[in-house]
Amino acid sequence: MRLARVSLLLAFPLGALFSQGLDPAQLLKPPTDTWPTYNGDYSGRRFSSLSRINSSNVTAMTLAWEYRLDAGSGTLTSSIKSTPLEVAGVLYFTLPDHAWAVDARTGRQLWHYQWQSHGGIHIGSRGFGMYGSWLYFETPDNYLISLNAKDGSERWHVEIADVNQEYFSTPAPIVIRNHIIVGVGGDSLDVPGYLESRDPETGQLQWRWNTTPRKGEAGAETWPNPEAMEHGGGMTWVPGTYDPELNLYYLGTGNPNPVMAGQGRKGSNLWTCSIVALNPDTGKLAWYFQASPHDTHDWDAAETPVLVDGEIDGRPRKLLAQSSRNGYFFVLDRTNGKNILSKPFIDLNWSKGLDAKGQPIGNPAKEPQPDGTLVIPAQGGAANWPSPSFDPETGLFYVNAVSSYSLYYLTDTGDKPEGYGGRDSGVYSTVALKAIDYRTGQIRWTHDYKRGGGTIGILTTAGKLLFTGDPSGNFVVYNPASGEILWHAHLISTVSNGPMTYELDGRQYVVVGAGDTLYGFTLLQ
Amino acid sequence: MKTLAALCLLTAASLAAQVPAPPSAPARPRFGLISRAVPDPAAVERGQKIFSANCGFCHGTAAQGGDTGPDLVRSPLALDDERGDKIGPVILEGRAGKGMPAFHLPADQIQDIAAFLRSRQQAAIDRNAYTILDVVTGDRQKGRDYFNGAGRCNTCHSPTGDLAGIAKKYDAVTLQSRFLYPRAAQIRPQVTVTLASGQTFSGTLDYLDDFNIALRDASGEYHSFSRDARLKIDIHDPLAAHAELLKGYTDSEMHNVLAYLETLK
Numbered sequence A: 001m002r003l004a005r006v007s008l009l010l011a012f013p014l015g016a017l018f019s020q021g022l023d024p025a026q027l028l029k030p031p032t033d034t035w036p037t038y039n040g041d042y043s044g045r046r047f048s049s050l051s052r053i054n055s056s057n058v059t060a061m062t063l064a065w066e067y068r069l070d071a072g073s074g075t076l077t078s079s080i081k082s083t084p085l086e087v088a089g090v091l092y093f094t095l096p097d098h099a100w101a102v103d104a105r106t107g108r109q110l111w112h113y114q115w116q117s118h119g120g121i122h123i124g125s126r127g128f129g130m131y132g133s134w135l136y137f138e139t140p141d142n143y144l145i146s147l148n149a150k151d152g153s154e155r156w157h158v159e160i161a162d163v164n165q166e167y168f169s170t171p172a173p174i175v176i177r178n179h180i181i182v183g184v185g186g187d188s189l190d191v192p193g194y195l196e197s198r199d200p201e202t203g204q205l206q207w208r209w210n211t212t213p214r215k216g217e218a219g220a221e222t223w224p225n226p227e228a229m230e231h232g233g234g235m236t237w238v239p240g241t242y243d244p245e246l247n248l249y250y251l252g253t254g255n256p257n258p259v260m261a262g263q264g265r266k267g268s269n270l271w272t273c274s275i276v277a278l279n280p281d282t283g284k285l286a287w288y289f290q291a292s293p294h295d296t297h298d299w300d301a302a303e304t305p306v307l308v309d310g311e312i313d314g315r316p317r318k319l320l321a322q323s324s325r326n327g328y329f330f331v332l333d334r335t336n337g338k339n340i341l342s343k344p345f346i347d348l349n350w351s352k353g354l355d356a357k358g359q360p361i362g363n364p365a366k367e368p369q370p371d372g373t374l375v376i377p378a379q380g381g382a383a384n385w386p387s388p389s390f391d392p393e394t395g396l397f398y399v400n401a402v403s404s405y406s407l408y409y410l411t412d413t414g415d416k417p418e419g420y421g422g423r424d425s426g427v428y429s430t431v432a433l434k435a436i437d438y439r440t441g442q443i444r445w446t447h448d449y450k451r452g453g454g455t456i457g458i459l460t461t462a463g464k465l466l467f468t469g470d471p472s473g474n475f476v477v478y479n480p481a482s483g484e485i486l487w488h489a490h491l492i493s494t495v496s497n498g499p500m501t502y503e504l505d506g507r508q509y510v511v512v513g514a515g516d517t518l519y520g521f522t523l524l525q
Numbered sequence B: 001m002k003t004l005a006a007l008c009l010l011t012a013a014s015l016a017a018q019v020p021a022p023p024s025a026p027a028r029p030r031f032g033l034i035s036r037a038v039p040d041p042a043a044v045e046r047g048q049k050i051f052s053a054n055c056g057f058c059h060g061t062a063a064q065g066g067d068t069g070p071d072l073v074r075s076p077l078a079l080d081d082e083r084g085d086k087i088g089p090v091i092l093e094g095r096a097g098k099g100m101p102a103f104h105l106p107a108d109q110i111q112d113i114a115a116f117l118r119s120r121q122q123a124a125i126d127r128n129a130y131t132i133l134d135v136v137t138g139d140r141q142k143g144r145d146y147f148n149g150a151g152r153c154n155t156c157h158s159p160t161g162d163l164a165g166i167a168k169k170y171d172a173v174t175l176q177s178r179f180l181y182p183r184a185a186q187i188r189p190q191v192t193v194t195l196a197s198g199q200t201f202s203g204t205l206d207y208l209d210d211f212n213i214a215l216r217d218a219s220g221e222y223h224s225f226s227r228d229a230r231l232k233i234d235i236h237d238p239l240a241a242h243a244e245l246l247k248g249y250t251d252s253e254m255h256n257v258l259a260y261l262e263t264l265k
Helices: A002-011 A015-019 A024-028 A226-230 B002-014 B041-054 B076-080 B087-093 B107-125 B140-148 B172-180 B240-246 B251-261
Strands: A061-068 A085-087 A090-095 A098-103 A109-114 A129-131 A134-138 A143-148 A154-159 A174-176 A179-183 A194-198 A205-210 A241-243 A248-252 A274-278 A285-290 A306-312 A315-323 A328-333 A339-344 A351-354 A360-362 A373-375 A389-391 A396-410 A422-437 A443-448 A458-461 A465-469 A474-478 A485-490 A500-504 A507-514 A517-523 B190-194 B200-208 B212-216 B222-226 B232-236
Touching: A024 A174, A129 A174, A129 A179, A134 A179, A241 A306, A306 A389, A315 A396, A373 B251, A389 A458, A396 A458, A396 A465, A396 B172, A422 B172, A422 B240, A458 A500, A465 A507, B041 B107, B076 B087, B076 B107, B087 B107, B140 B251, B172 B240, B172 B251, B190 B212, B200 B222
Parallel strands: none
Antiparallel strands: A061 A517, A085 A090, A090 A098, A098 A109, A129 A134, A134 A143, A143 A154, A174 A179, A179 A194, A194 A205, A241 A248, A248 A274, A274 A285, A306 A315, A315 A328, A328 A339, A351 A360, A373 A396, A389 A396, A396 A422, A422 A443, A458 A465, A465 A474, A474 A485, A500 A507, A507 A517, B190 B200, B190 B232, B200 B212, B212 B222
């Protein structure tokens, strides 16, 4: 640790260096002219203290620029799922195999980088992490790539997982001091999940935390045998959050494998479908809370664990809140993982209640069946990777919640299923923006959309505004206290990333991605 | 795992004369669920027979492992393999420490085994191709009772009218999800929009969000309106009853209704 700090100082001898880069210390209290990490800051609240655009003038918000992705001769395989970073007037964002820098004031492209892929499922890329003048992102074929922020030139790449084993990586790396924290994905063929910390200068491994135990380790008692846990899944799909005072990194882990056939992995299957707290210097587990013990519905608990500094029974508390894919809203004490609240935020039909730790108890009859069982929610879940938001001024947690029905089929009834071992078939869904009181789990207001769809990312600001997309392709601003609509614009397609904001030269910009286009909005001048 | 792969590469080099050569130009990677080359079905069929005869006793005929041999569907080595380059040396040399004897198979047979294993891996990976088992498990008499009773399906539907022959039109799996909630593209809500002036427009709902509404009238003409407080909108959704029923079905009611609908051939 001491050595690491020294090398950090040597690497950044002068403040002036940061005119183009990002001092990791800035991540502790980001200035308002930057959005330096996936969630804007370590808390995952996606609440900005900016208020130049506010409830009294938002009707004058208008398009400042738009940037339609130019991949040169390359192919685009996903919509914009990345939340751009904004540092020193430049936006940095990614797609599978592609990365861009564009001017944050004009949307003008500064550079484009393309990776020559070896394969892997190209489902999406959540974006960059940044350290000094270096950028880091992950590819579907599981390379961690470091680019020079100045010109997009490649500095190095290291392999973090093997594409031949069916891993494919999606998360945005998170930078904590001199740790580049990277996750892996891939649920097709029962590979084990892990989280790694890599050296910012070389990409070398600092530590690895396995999401399932190995033979003889703690947690092994929740699996029937070593083979099951070594093929037990638990991907680390989505970036986590960090409390610098406690020095804990919070992460939601993926679902167990085989995904829908649980008969070969009887037990609660730790640490899949869990919210975990890790020491970012060592990768050691401090505590866990399992959102879905023995999941068989593909309901990972990867949704952002949002850090809330709140009050319970009149006492200030360090809390963590998650709107989980299984339909439960969880509030935990983030110092120790103790459950404070577990309450569904949709009408679900698979739970028999809560155990002594506040963890849901699944109804075995609602596990996938050979002839089908009708379950709420569908495989995509009540929430998913798109970012929720917590507004400390309203005390409300916001999520675009999906109420969906699906038939879950067990297709492999053998003792040792592989892969998914089952299928689901979506029947019907509705979506609503919900404002949840973190103290009670009560839904204070709901805005029902007029059509079904998936969940969409959210941003709140001190301007008393909530920004999100609807399933019809509108970018909409709401009053976060009441749910009243204040402004909207119809975009080229549905909002596909989490909106973000920053201020430059006294102007506030709100940037959102929809399909293949990034939009920058600001006030009319 | 990396060390293991590297070791096997070394072994492969020393056995290069016996091991099948990789194809000259690797295929362009694909970015979907199946991202690697799909093996030739004839090679898979030959490989299955060779595997079953030589390897099945320990590894199971489906390569999922047995009492003495590991699972090869999820084996890191078999997954790293390309046309026998990794499994070839293991087959030819055996694994003395683990009780696996050497099998002196010709290169083309090793390639066929590799094709069979890749096919098994891809069958496990390709979840969209999994076969759904028998879904017609309910009690058709109880299903009929539900149809005419608690479900009130007979309010809108008739087994001799709109549902006559429904089980011939759809396979049972499709019918199961379609009766729960029919595809909305085929059955659109009807809408009447009344302007502040009192003028009305009626037709099939074409678009609806918080800000705009659009319909097509009987002549096919498209009309769109901004939604404001003075605009009156009346929507009749013929599928509303299906959405409502979803909240209450037990799985046995659902299976019984399907069993009844399956009699309508």
